[in-house]
Amino acid sequence: MSDSVVSAKGISKTFGKGGVTALQDIDLEVGRGEFVSLIGPSGCGKSTLLRVIGDLVEPSAGEILVNGKTAHRARLDRDYGIVFQAAVLYDWRTVAKNISLPLELVGWGRAQRSERVAEMLKLVELDGFERHYPWQLSGGMQQRVSIARALSFSPALLLMDEPFGALDEMTRERLNDELLRIWTETGSTVIFVTHSIAEAVYLSTRVVVMSPRPGRITSVIPIDLPQPRTVETREDPRYFELVTEVREALHANGGER
Amino acid sequence: MSTLAQPARTSRGFGDRTRTWAPVVAVFGVGLVLWQWVLPLLGIERYLLPPLWDVLQAFWEFRSELLSGGWITFKEALGGFVLGCGAAFLSALALARWRPLGNALMPYMIAANAVPIVAFAPITNAWFGTLSPWSKIVIAAVLCFFPVLVNTLRGLTSVRPESLELMRSYAAPQRVVFRRVRIPNSLPFVFSALKIASVLAMIGAVVGDYFGGSTEALGVQIVSAVSLAQYEKAWAAILVASALGILFYAAVALAERLVLGWHPSIRAGVE
Amino acid sequence: MLLAVLARIRSLAARAAVLFLVLAGLWALWEGYRKLWESTGWTRPFPVDSTTMPHLHDIVGALFDPLREGEPLLARYMLDAALFTAKEAAVGFAIGATIGFLLGALIARFGVLQRGVMPYVVASQTIPILAIAPIVVVGLGNVSIAGWTPTDWMRVAVIAAYLTFFPVTVNTVRGLRSADPAAVELMESYAASEWSVFWKLRVPAALPYLFSAFKVAATASVVGAVIGELPSSIQSGLGGWIINFNQYYVLEPENLWAVNLVAAALGISFFLVVVLVEKLVVHRPPEQLV
Numbered sequence: 172m173s174d175s176v177v178s179a180k181g182i183s184k185t186f187g188k189g190g191v192t193a194l195q196d197i198d199l200e201v202g203r204g205e206f207v208s209l210i211g212p213s214g215c216g217k218s219t220l221l222r223v224i225g226d227l228v229e230p231s232a233g234e235i236l237v238n239g240k241t242a243h244r245a246r247l248d249r250d251y252g253i254v255f256q257a258a259v260l261y262d263w264r265t266v267a268k269n270i271s272l273p274l275e276l277v278g279w280g281r282a283q284r285s286e287r288v289a290e291m292l293k294l295v296e297l298d299g300f301e302r303h304y305p306w307q308l309s310g311g312m313q314q315r316v317s318i319a320r321a322l323s324f325s326p327a328l329l330l331m332d333e334p335f336g337a338l339d340e341m342t343r344e345r346l347n348d349e350l351l352r353i354w355t356e357t358g359s360t361v362i363f364v365t366h367s368i369a370e371a372v373y374l375s376t377r378v379v380v381m382s383p384r385p386g387r388i389t390s391v392i393p394i395d396l397p398q399p400r401t402v403e404t405r406e407d408p409r410y411f412e413l414v415t416e417v418r419e420a421l422h423a424n425g426g427e428r
Numbered sequence: 429m430s431t432l433a434q435p436a437r438t439s440r441g442f443g444d445r446t447r448t449w450a451p452v453v454a455v456f457g458v459g460l461v462l463w464q465w466v467l468p469l470l471g472i473e474r475y476l477l478p479p480l481w482d483v484l485q486a487f488w489e490f491r492s493e494l495l496s497g498g499w500i501t502f503k504e505a506l507g508g509f510v511l512g513c514g515a516a517f518l519s520a521l522a523l524a525r526w527r528p529l530g531n532a533l534m535p536y537m538i539a540a541n542a543v544p545i546v547a548f549a550p551i552t553n554a555w556f557g558t559l560s561p562w563s564k565i566v567i568a569a570v571l572c573f574f575p576v577l578v579n580t581l582r583g584l585t586s587v588r589p590e591s592l593e594l595m596r597s598y599a600a601p602q603r604v605v606f607r608r609v610r611i612p613n614s615l616p617f618v619f620s621a622l623k624i625a626s627v628l629a630m631i632g633a634v635v636g637d638y639f640g641g642s643t644e645a646l647g648v649q650i651v652s653a654v655s656l657a658q659y660e661k662a663w664a665a666i667l668v669a670s671a672l673g674i675l676f677y678a679a680v681a682l683a684e685r686l687v688l689g690w691h692p693s694i695r696a697g698v699e
Numbered sequence: 700m701l702l703a704v705l706a707r708i709r710s711l712a713a714r715a716a717v718l719f720l721v722l723a724g725l726w727a728l729w730e731g732y733r734k735l736w737e738s739t740g741w742t743r744p745f746p747v748d749s750t751t752m753p754h755l756h757d758i759v760g761a762l763f764d765p766l767r768e769g770e771p772l773l774a775r776y777m778l779d780a781a782l783f784t785a786k787e788a789a790v791g792f793a794i795g796a797t798i799g800f801l802l803g804a805l806i807a808r809f810g811v812l813q814r815g816v817m818p819y820v821v822a823s824q825t826i827p828i829l830a831i832a833p834i835v836v837v838g839l840g841n842v843s844i845a846g847w848t849p850t851d852w853m854r855v856a857v858i859a860a861y862l863t864f865f866p867v868t869v870n871t872v873r874g875l876r877s878a879d880p881a882a883v884e885l886m887e888s889y890a891a892s893e894w895s896v897f898w899k900l901r902v903p904a905a906l907p908y909l910f911s912a913f914k915v916a917a918t919a920s921v922v923g924a925v926i927g928e929l930p931s932s933i934q935s936g937l938g939g940w941i942i943n944f945n946q947y948y949v950l951e952p953e954n955l956w957a958v959n960l961v962a963a964a965l966g967i968s969f970f971l972v973v974v975l976v977e978k979l980v981v982h983r984p985p986e987q988l989v
Contacts (some may be wrong), residue, residue: 174980202794209902225888227888246887246888246890247890248890249890251888252888253888254886255881255884255885257881259879259881259882261882261886261900261903261904262982262984263903263904263906263981263982263983272889272899273889275899276889276891276895277901292909304982304984306983308982385862449814450815450816451811451812451814451815451816452815452818454815455816455819456819459819476837476838477834478832483885494835532717532721533721536721538914538970539968539970539971540965541918541923541962542914542918542923542966542967542969542970543918543962543966543967544918544921544925544927544962544963544965544966545922546922546926546929547925547937547941547958547959547962548959549965550941550944550945550955551955551956551959552950553749553945554750554948554949554955555744555745555751556744556745563745582856585972595720595833619972622724627824627825630825630827631707631827631828631829634829634830635829635926638829638929638930639945647827647829647830650827650830651930654830654834654930659834662830662834665830666826666827666830666831669825669826669827669830670825670826670827671825672821672825673825673826673827674822674825675826676822677821677825
């Protein structure tokens with residue numbers, strides 16, 4: 172099973188004594204190189220599951236292996252990069268220094284860091300913006316910096332929590348394509364939490380549908396659209412079929428609140 | 429650890445209350461012990477810090493003078509507080525209303541806050557007479573004025589642009605905008621400044637007393653007790669002044685809690 | 700490029716113009732008030748004459764008069780005194796700010812300290828420093844640490860430090876706690892050590908709060924230094940001159956006003972130094988005031 176990047180069995184999470192059951196009995200396997208979306212209405216536990224995978228939340232029950240190790244070990248070994256909905260850039264650091272933050276923490280030397288930062292800026296097409304401060308950039312650009320930072324130490328796994336949720340539709344679609352390009356170029360595995368059915372279907376190799384109270388996986392829909400995904404993909408009849416399939420799976424389980 | 433929403437906190441039980449107050453009480457107890465027994469052991473001279481019991485005895489012996497003196501000094505401080513803060517509110521409202529003037533003057537008001545008003549006390553004595561309470565009230569008032577002005581102005585002007593646009597869409601006149609948006613927005617800033625001002629007002633009143641005042645005022649009592657080497661009495665008077673300052677601060681903090689109960693920083697139990 | 704330079708010059712000129720207008724406005728208010736009160740003879744809130752409100756030009760003129768026949772200008776003495784007081788204030792600021800930061804960091808880290816110690820930190824500021832200043836200054840004069848006794852100005856610096864540490868402590872606690880929870884979570888995802896989180900996230904996030912406190916503290920340190928000098932019969936600083944000119948106020952009121960001017964200038968320059976350092980160190984979006 173060494174090609175399984177995430178292996179979750181029976182994961183449950185309850186907050187507080189007798190409180191909310193955010194996750195119940197989650198089983199999920201994610202293989203290397205996959206692009207898996209988690210989609211569902213508010214409260215279905217998709218963000219919690221992402222954080223369990225990232226060892227930012229401890230599960231109440233169940234086992235999880237990330238990259239063949241415990242989630243805790245994987246975090247200590249920095250096997251994943253995370254991107255939040257808010258870019259969470261540090262206002263007092265330039266774009267370049269923001270991207271180099273994880274590298275500083277790992278102990279890379281100055282020359283190595285500059286080199287990698289330059290690579291990353293090229294990857295997200297922001298070269299020339301090294302010395303800008305976050306507030307001087309648009310929302311979309313800030314998210315690209317956030318992605319560059321998450322990838323700077325070439326993790327095997329990329330966790331993304333509604334990263335484009337705060338952006339407008341056109342920027343969103345553009346960044347979708349950029350993300351796919353980065354995904355193929357780096358060969359990483361992506362777990363992507365989203366609210367948007369269209370985005371989930373367009374980006375993923377598999378869509379995991381979840382529902383709330385208690386948070387659980389209700390269906391897993393493989394997306395057999397050809398790669399690479401392009402503008403034409405969005406007009407493919409199979410695309411619309413899959414979007415409908417996902418939508419029906421969502422509505423079948425109580426749907427949106 | 430995570431940023432996900434947690435269920436609402438259940439109401440605080442007895443265990444919680446104890447946990448909150450125990451450390452304060454513990455430190456207080458330790459402080460008392462140190463003062464009474466340990467400090468003398470360390471060879472701290474009597475005249476610097478007499479043992480607690482001696483100070484308490486002096487307080488008891490002179491209690492009527494000290495308390496009436498405290499009341500006088502407190503009235504000076506309160507007068508200065510009201511005068512200074514009132515003037516500051518009015519000025520802040522005016523400067524917020526006529527933005528160009530406010531913008532131009534803001535750096536100067538911030539700089540004026542940096543002037544050591546202490547040096548001005550002899551002059552107010554020359555103006556109002558050394559024995560008059562007004563010379564102390566004015567010092568206290570000036571000490572309060574600029575911090576409250578700067579903070580109130582900040583509070584009145586750091587409103588979210590969307591709130592203002594909403595008001596514009598209702599064609600609301602300026603005074604409505606002030607009443608409904610700017611002033612409520614400024615309240616946390618104002619109370620923050622009022623707490624500082626309460627302490628400053630007391631300091632101002634005592635500093636004013638230093639340069640001479642009615643012999644009954646607390647500050648003057650402290651100074652004369654020190655010059656007569658009556659250190660127990662001096663420290664008793666210092667304790668009274670300190671207690672008054674704390675009460676004043678606590679009164680403002682209480683008012684803040686009543687008025688601002690809804691504000692996130694109060695609900696989170698910060699300070 | 701040229702346009703940018705021209706724009707800079709224009710904004711500087713505008714600022715200088717505002718400064719000139721404000722000073723002129725203050726001068727006009729002063730002389731206007733005098734004229735009006737003198738001509739009507741009003742005595743509220745206080746009677747106006749050349750003792751209670753000397754002409755501004757007389758006050759400035761006093762600085763450029765010799766103190767007594769054949770002696771250097773008053774301004775010379777004022778400069779020396781100001782530097783002396785400045786030394787006390789600067790040392791006091793450094794000590795107070797350091798203690799304040801360390802104390803604030805400890806309180807921010809250990810919640811139990813917040814509950815147990817913070818109230819006393821607040822209460823400490825209610826003790827009238829003017830009252831304990833002579834006690835502190837005299838007391839420290841008798842202390843001997845390995846044969847070394849603090850000199851007079853060092854003892855005053857302690858008073859200055861006392862006034863400085865409080866705002867720094869309060870704002871250090873606030874600032875260190877102000878880090879965005881998402882930013883903290885990000886650090887967790889990097890398995891960053893607590894030390895790294897402290898230096899790379901919490902301290903930089905706290906800088907705006909720290910500088911806000913430093914501005915208050917800079918002023919407070921000057922106030923503390925002057926107050927510390929008053930009862931300590933230290934002649935070399937501004938406090939000594941204040942007492943001196945207070946005694947002779949009726950004879951030469953301009954001198955006391957002149958000392959006030961110098962003290963004000965000292966306080967403002969300390970403040971401006973902090974503002975300058977902040978501009979260099981802190982890179983944040985400019986404040987949005989509407």
